[in-house]
Amino acid sequence: MSVRSELIVAASPPARRTASHASWADRQSVFSWLMMAPPLLFLGALVGYPFCYGILLSLQDRPVAHPGTFVGLKNFAANFNDPIFWRVALNTFVYTGAATLLKMVGGLALALAMNQRFPLKNLVRALLLLPFIVPTVLSTVAWMWILDPAFSVLNWVLVLVGVPKPGPSWLGNPILAMVSIIVINTWRGLPFYGITLLAGLQTVPPELYEAATIDGASGWQRFRYVTLPLLQPIILIVTLFSVIFTFADFQLVYVLTHGGPQNATQLFATYAFDIAMGAGQLGLGASVALTMLPALALLIVALTIYLRRG
Amino acid sequence: MRAISRRGFLELAGVGATTAVIGPLHASAASKSLTVLHESSFIPPFDEYIKTTLAEAYEKETGVKVVYEVTAVGSLPTRISTIAETDTGADITMNGLLQVIQFGEKYLDVTDLCKEIGDKNGGWYDAGREAVLVDGEWKAVPFCNIGQLMNWRTDWFAEVGVKTFPQTWEELYEVGKKLKANDHPFGFELGHGFGDNHGWLYPLLWSYGGAEVASDGKTVVIDSNETARAVDFARKFFRDTMFEDVLGWTDVSNNKAWMAEQISCTNNAESILWFAKKNFPEIAKVTDQAQNPAGPRGRFHLLDSISHSIFNFSPVKEEAVAFMRWLMDPKQLGGWYAVADSYYQPLLHGYDNAPMWQVEPRNIPYRDAMTTAHLPGWPAPASRQMAESVAKYIVVDMFAKACAGASTKDVIKNAELQLKEIYRAV
Numbered sequence: 001m002s003v004r005s006e007l008i009v010a011a012s013p014p015a016r017r018t019a020s021h022a023s024w025a026d027r028q029s030v031f032s033w034l035m036m037a038p039p040l041l042f043l044g045a046l047v048g049y050p051f052c053y054g055i056l057l058s059l060q061d062r063p064v065a066h067p068g069t070f071v072g073l074k075n076f077a078a079n080f081n082d083p084i085f086w087r088v089a090l091n092t093f094v095y096t097g098a099a100t101l102l103k104m105v106g107g108l109a110l111a112l113a114m115n116q117r118f119p120l121k122n123l124v125r126a127l128l129l130l131p132f133i134v135p136t137v138l139s140t141v142a143w144m145w146i147l148d149p150a151f152s153v154l155n156w157v158l159v160l161v162g163v164p165k166p167g168p169s170w171l172g173n174p175i176l177a178m179v180s181i182i183v184i185n186t187w188r189g190l191p192f193y194g195i196t197l198l199a200g201l202q203t204v205p206p207e208l209y210e211a212a213t214i215d216g217a218s219g220w221q222r223f224r225y226v227t228l229p230l231l232q233p234i235i236l237i238v239t240l241f242s243v244i245f246t247f248a249d250f251q252l253v254y255v256l257t258h259g260g261p262q263n264a265t266q267l268f269a270t271y272a273f274d275i276a277m278g279a280g281q282l283g284l285g286a287s288v289a290l291t292m293l294p295a296l297a298l299l300i301v302a303l304t305i306y307l308r309r310g
Numbered sequence: 311m312r313a314i315s316r317r318g319f320l321e322l323a324g325v326g327a328t329t330a331v332i333g334p335l336h337a338s339a340a341s342k343s344l345t346v347l348h349e350s351s352f353i354p355p356f357d358e359y360i361k362t363t364l365a366e367a368y369e370k371e372t373g374v375k376v377v378y379e380v381t382a383v384g385s386l387p388t389r390i391s392t393i394a395e396t397d398t399g400a401d402i403t404m405n406g407l408l409q410v411i412q413f414g415e416k417y418l419d420v421t422d423l424c425k426e427i428g429d430k431n432g433g434w435y436d437a438g439r440e441a442v443l444v445d446g447e448w449k450a451v452p453f454c455n456i457g458q459l460m461n462w463r464t465d466w467f468a469e470v471g472v473k474t475f476p477q478t479w480e481e482l483y484e485v486g487k488k489l490k491a492n493d494h495p496f497g498f499e500l501g502h503g504f505g506d507n508h509g510w511l512y513p514l515l516w517s518y519g520g521a522e523v524a525s526d527g528k529t530v531v532i533d534s535n536e537t538a539r540a541v542d543f544a545r546k547f548f549r550d551t552m553f554e555d556v557l558g559w560t561d562v563s564n565n566k567a568w569m570a571e572q573i574s575c576t577n578n579a580e581s582i583l584w585f586a587k588k589n590f591p592e593i594a595k596v597t598d599q600a601q602n603p604a605g606p607r608g609r610f611h612l613l614d615s616i617s618h619s620i621f622n623f624s625p626v627k628e629e630a631v632a633f634m635r636w637l638m639d640p641k642q643l644g645g646w647y648a649v650a651d652s653y654y655q656p657l658l659h660g661y662d663n664a665p666m667w668q669v670e671p672r673n674i675p676y677r678d679a680m681t682t683a684h685l686p687g688w689p690a691p692a693s694r695q696m697a698e699s700v701a702k703y704i705v706v707d708m709f710a711k712a713c714a715g716a717s718t719k720d721v722i723k724n725a726e727l728q729l730k731e732i733y734r735a736v
Binding site: 064078081171275284 | 554556558560566724
């Protein structure tokens with residue numbers, strides 16, 4: 001802005017108002033709130049409102065496209081009497097627990113391996129992210145073929161090593177179906193753990209390892225008393241994310257088994273979806289989905305306390 | 311590059327957001343059009359025909375643009391739910407299975423239009439009425455049934471001396487035992503798919519005299535000797551003619567197994583033959599189709615109908631009614647049916663001898679099956695409770711658990727417990 005234009009701006013009364021408005025908007029406190037407002041509104045509209053609306057729905061008999069009737073906790077009572085609901089609850093805890101544990105152990109091992117020096121290290125690190133990058137639906141379809149009895153490369157190998165034809169029924173047997181979805185979830189989530197923990201490993205000062213070595217610490221002791229304590233905050237964060245994502249997993253099960261066989265792989269998210277969208281019972285579906293909340297909150301609090309104490 | 315001030319940034323963001331909101335609204339008001347929501351067809355030329363030929367012809371004739379919006383298989387209930395909940399979106403929608411009863415209050419009463427169409431086209435099948443009638447009103451215009459029938463390998467059946475498809479479930483079982491011994495097992499879906507499971511399990515239950523709920527739509531009657539006999543049959547049918555994997559099958563599985571020449575008999579729509587003819591002609595040559603076998607109480611099929619409804623909140627209701635009247639005229643409708651051979655079986659008697667049935671005579675059983683086709687839950691009238699039962703796979707899992715080893719008594723008791731919970735408030 002030239003000197004002349006500044007003078008003109010300063011001389012006119014409306015411009016003074018604009019100038020004072022400008023200085024108001026430029027104040028640190030005002031500006032920070034103005035910048036915070038869009039994400040807050042976004043969160044309120046896309047997370048806060050649906051959450052509150054979900055609670056309201058769960059307290060109603062609310063068939064789709066019909067006005068709701070307040071029924072209090074009747075939907076939750078109906079879930080309590082529904083044998084599928086208890087099966088779903090058990091499935092979800094087993095699925096989340098097993099997959100999270102496998103991802104944690106496997107991810108740590110992966111990070112330790114990736115932290116070593118070897119040829120084409122950067123390329124290997126980039127390739128490791130593939131399972132995480134590929135859209136879940138796409139990778140699940142690939143797994144569908146891998147586990148298919150007619151085309152399964154897995155069964156082909158097993159039959160070659162002597163397992164009787166046609167090999168295990170990965171998606172037809174209730175136990176193997178659960179094992180299959182746990183393995184696929186682990187395969188998909190492992191890179192997230194691995195890369196995040198690798199980033200953590202690279203922040204550990206080498207002097208600590210040198211000092212521990214001088215003090216006579218073995219490899220295991222260096223890992224147990226140096227690496228692990230320093231990685232703990234990152235493990236906590238990654239585990240929290242993983243528990244949340246795994247507990248609410250939907251796509252994998254919906255595409256691969258749709259909760260079958262006989263609800264052996266039905267999870268809270270898929271069951272809530274079937275009831276809300278398939279049966280059109282929005283209230284009942286919301287009550288199933290909300291059941292995840294206290295369980296998830298308890299899990300997260302317990303994990304936080306445990307890891308912090310450790 | 312000129313630096314932008316904080317105030318300038320905020321103003322720019324405000325203007326941008328306002329334009330983004332107002333712009334499309336202004337644009338959408340410019341021309342008159344109606345949107346038809348449809349699930350993606352397994353027969354691609356079917357969607358192409360309406361998108362291009364029919365929509366263009368209608369626009370030329372009336373000036374009304376028809377937008378044919380395709381949604382993925384399985385996602386239709388979600389799309390209709392969103393539209394019905396927000397009172398905005400499409401003007402006409404396709405319905406599958408039990409969607410007319412679920413969304414009926416949001417649909418226009420088209421009784422008069424349906425009477426007019428029926429009178430002009432030889433009358434409706436009873437199944438057409440069953441599919442769309444809600445409290446005495448036609449809430450949709452029936453379009454077709456997508457029958458679920460028996461698909462069988464003529465060459466492998468011939469190897470065990472069978473030239474025509476068995477007439478009863480017991481006869482089919484005897485053939486299946488021999489074929490499994492010959493390494494040609496049957497493959498009937500017992501998992502959580504959308505239709506191929508219900509397609510044979512409800513008819514099996516009915517053919518033994520079993521039912522979930524009585525015709526009053528309230529009394530749960532699943533716990534009966536008839537149901538027990540159907541369950542016992544399903545268990546031995548699975549054990550002696552199939553393999554474990556069918557317990558986890560979804561709708562795509564039997565199609566894959568068929569094309570891989572893994573199974574000798576299944577229950578599917580006509581699409582299995584259509585696909586084989588296009589991509590596996592050698593398999594198509596030895597594929598035939600037949601009505602479901604009969605049980606002690608007769609022969610039954612699943613009514614897996616498609617119908618079209620007009621949303622009662624549509625701003626172009628009259629145009630939508632006019633379009634449906636035009637679409638259901640034989641001049642348009644005949645061509646649309648024909649493009650998919652007979653995958654979509656008309657629910658109007660006027661098409662009983664249409665040339666489309668001569669294109670592939672092996673499809674004729676799909677036409678004949680419509681007289682014995684019913685919605686899931688029959689003889690009870692369609693209801694929201696029935697939709698919940700279907701969504702929870704109660705009948706499918708009753709049979710599947712028995713096949714996996716549970717006792718007949720336990721699986722029926724379990725199904726009864728769930729059904730009573732669903733029907734508690736009725």
